[in-house]
Amino acid sequence: MNRYDFRGTTVSERDVSLGKILSVPGETGAKYAWDTGAAIGRYLEGLKAGKILGIRCRDCDRTVVPPRAFCEKCFGEAVETVQLPDTGTVNTFSLCYVTWDVQRLQHPMIPAVVDIDGTNPRAGILHLLDRVHPDEVRIGMRVQAVWKAPDQREGAITDIMYFRPLPT
Numbered sequence: 001m002n003r004y005d006f007r008g009t010t011v012s013e014r015d016v017s018l019g020k021i022l023s024v025p026g027e028t029g030a031k032y033a034w035d036t037g038a039a040i041g042r043y044l045e046g047l048k049a050g051k052i053l054g055i056r057c058r059d060c061d062r063t064v065v066p067p068r069a070f071c072e073k074c075f076g077e078a079v080e081t082v083q084l085p086d087t088g089t090v091n092t093f094s095l096c097y098v099t100w101d102v103q104r105l106q107h108p109m110i111p112a113v114v115d116i117d118g119t120n121p122r123a124g125i126l127h128l129l130d131r132v133h134p135d136e137v138r139i140g141m142r143v144q145a146v147w148k149a150p151d152q153r154e155g156a157i158t159d160i161m162y163f164r165p166l167p168t
């Protein structure tokens, strides 16, 4: 796929009716939506298909996720999209007993940076861990993505509901 082939996400009437589109009142009637760009657009389209996509730089053999339009290490454009497994290793995590709006939680949310298998070290993605007791979470723990059902996916990082521990 040419890196400029991604079509983007079309603004739908549903998005407008739900108020997800910023409308500018007045003469133009212009409507705007956030554009994901070619690289992240490809990533989101992959998530909708149940795939984690990254890029591999042919010049410095570096693989990262999510995709970038170019390699920010060597600034080369010789990047190719690669499909990665949905497994990885916990790089770091936190136990959060308070929500973003200061509500106390009985069971903590566990945000974590997961280094996806096949990527270079310290190039992980931030997501949530679940189906693990807080006392058992460890750096280095092997985990796998738990996906929404295909017909529930929207092309968003939340198409992965959480990562759960792999059996040891």
Ligand SMILES: [Zn+2]
Pocket: 057, 058, 059, 060, 061, 062, 071, 072, 073, 074, 075, 076
């Ligand atoms: Zn590079």
